[in-house]
Amino acid sequence: MISAPLRVLLLVAVISFTPSFAQPPASMQTDDPLLQAMQTEMARSKAQLKLEGMSSPYYIDYRVVDVDEYRAEAAYGALRSDTRTRFRFLRVVVRVGSYKQDSFFSQGEGVTQVMPLDDDIVAMRHQIWLATDRAYKDATEALTAKQAQLKQYTVDQPVDDFAAAEPLQSITPLTHLDIDAVPWRKTIQDVSALYATDPEIQSFDSSIYLQAVNRYFLNSEGTVIRSGQNLATLSIAATTQAVDGMELDRSPGYMVSDFKDLPTPKDLLARATNMVASLKELRAAPLVDEDYRGPVLFSGDASATVFADFVGENVLGVKPDLGQQARTKGAWASSYKTRVLPDFISVVDDPTLSSLNGKSLMGHYEFDDEGVKAARVPIVENGKLVNYLVGRTPIRDFPNSNGHGRARIPANNPGPSLGNLIVRSSETLSHDDLKKKFIELCQQRELPFGYYVETFGPRRTPRLLYKVWVKDGREELVRGAVLGDLDVRSMRNDVVAAGDDVYIENRTLNIPHSVVAPSILFDELEVKRANANKNKLPEYPAPAVATRK
């Protein structure tokens, strides 16, 4: 039994003791309650988290993503959904072991939890406390499980589990979702009302998605990063059917990081009107020929898609599964320092660029999601693969992060990802010269026409594909095609020229990034008819539009 006076004394002692670990380092003092909560729990966990008989963590990180978002969707001129959501997710990673071999494996890969939205420091600390406790215990078990599994393999060239990185501090202002939803609701309603201009349109919708994302990152090495970014996606989509039943769709969109770069209602309406017109043209367009093998010209838009898919996917230095010997998981796992593209093509990934030719780049960031400074990385130099994009998980020959460890919103673990993927050609042709060369190639093969891809839909099916006639250069829209042998090999061997244009595509799928590419010419690709089912046309027409208003 402790007597009353003694208890008081002890309490006083405790109170005066608390600040020594409750306060963040002097250089990083902040008014931000969330950051304070993270710092306090970090200090406590670093100092005290230990299971008896087990080792303490050698590394801890806390990542919080705070998202305020607005979403609205309209169809057939009427609002279909309209929501404003706010959420905060916490991800805690605790690593036990050492940089050489640690617990980052299976259940040891971290714990995700929902964080309180109120800036109530104790409530936030409580959630971090629980997640840290769980993550540490899971990590302790995971390390043993990993070591047990590794005993079954011989590993010839061991790679460290975690790369060292310099501690960095950067606190930039928070971003807020200051928007007036009313005009956006009206715009998407007005745009989707365009369905009524063409009775053959079967579905038509338009949506707006605005996000203010604030990211917090803190690790036990002393890194403290806070940054804010806005993201916006505005899209329109419509479907129709050709008389033979082929389903046709278009879904153009805008993705920007500065809301001011979104199109005006007038521009959006013009784009949508254009889309309706192109669907009408597609309905009337003839089916593509059964067989074709020959030159195919890609617009910058189409080219950006294939560079993202065949280059972007394969330059990510994703560590292979436990015990596997490959360098990465991609198709270019064993292509290091070999030729992967034509000699005249070079590719860099440069997240440090915030805009290009006056257009903002969505893949711009200062620090990645592992608290490493973003860096410009040459990937392909004169056709040869010279680098992979890596985060803090090393792969063979790449022991250090090059600032490309990025995470999906809200709470995935970071992994190697694209920033701004920029494709450049050392030999360029003007638009006219490129088309001339394309036609010459067709003539050499004695083909009456070649194909020009303007844009792709999902799974690289051409959405707008033109037959270009050799005799007069006329372009004729066709439908129902797929490209037969478009792959990594054809990117390396069959691209023969590139344009002097610079197409910028902002993409938000999972992780915001940009792809910049010129138009390219393939000297040989297969274009064939899609093997798709043709659904019957509706048994009866759409409701009469005249009854509206």
Added chain:
Amino acid sequence: VLWRLTYSEYRNASRAYLNVKTKMQVNAQEEDQSPDFSEEPAQQHADSTPLPASADQARLEAMVRRYSALLSKYPEIYSSYAIVSEQITRLHFVSSEGTQVVIPSATVRLAIEAETRAEDGMELLRFETFQAESLDHLLAESEITARVAKMATDLKALRAAPLAEPYNGPALLSGRAAAVFFHEVLGHRIEGHRQRGENEGQTFTKKVDELVLPEFLSVTDDPTQRQLNGTDLSGWYTYDDEGMPARRVEVVKNGVLKTFLMSRIPVKNFSKSNGHGRSQPGAMPVGRQGNLIVTSSNSTPNGQMRQKLIDEVKKQGKPYGLYFEDIQGGFTLTQRAAPQSFQILPVMVWRVYADGRPDELVRGVDIVGTPLATMNRILITGDQTEVFNGMCGAESGTVPVAAASPAILFSEMEVQKRAHSLNRPPILPPPGFESDAVPAKKGSQS
């Protein structure tokens, strides 16, 4: 939207119809040759009373903050939350038979959960929900606050409680516990569509007009009853999800099974809906429970029920009986492929000793059993009906239901040990309670 859905559903239906016709030729005849869909008169009911205004969001937020803050006082409650949701709905239903139904509805649901872990790793959970048609109908704040405080003291007691041992003997279920028992054990097995189909266990299919419960018990399912003893019943509705008017159905009368809870899927001898076709939006309605209410003609004042339990324990020569004060829910299996069984997840279970020792709280108990055997072991009931409001999930989705029952004494009930994790409690003390740990440390040093 309606145009596109109609023609695409017509195509799906045409294809399905062809498949069904072929299957009927290829497969052996099903036991139950009832038609696929019942003929019903068209309903016209347009209730266009304006929907109630939604509660002020800030007020709801402040309310859950208050309840959640109550639990943050207790260092041993590692994790807790309070959720409030309000749903205001207007359902529109039209059919080609001429039915036109428009029904407004509203619910407010408050859920509070608190969790702790015993030293051996067992997770201990208390969960309370409060449901009503509007915020004003919800239990008074002072009463909810008292319930939250009880959750905390219950958990503290549970952490210290000994583990229960497997046991088979007399058991007393409180009204709320008994209500869940009837929902799982009887309620799900009298849902009409479960009486056909070759995969269903069909416990009661051929028991119509036979005794399935003791003669002093009757069971009705009455979705038209809006309140019971002043509590809003969450299984209240006026029209079901097939546009049929809700009806009070006497399922078991004086122990004898009379009928089933019917949607428009007919079963042998029951060709019409009785207004129990329910589903969550977007799912296909089937026969489901609304407000399942158990009544008894053999009741004893609640105050004497504990003594009756002790008498039965003594009669059987057992050292103790079990009293189930509260439960968090349950589930049941009705498919043939699995054993016909049910499980109820009690939280507050007491050993009531025959020798006069004080009652002892135990933890880690699950009730298990098979339906027919258990229902025949009911001896007597209490005299006060208690309500359990909840959400019930089955093949047609999650629907709000209520179950009500008096306390029930069973001559025999089987319990098993609950599986639990072996995770230790957190290593560090919770934020805000660091000081509590430090004196303890110093104390052990001195």
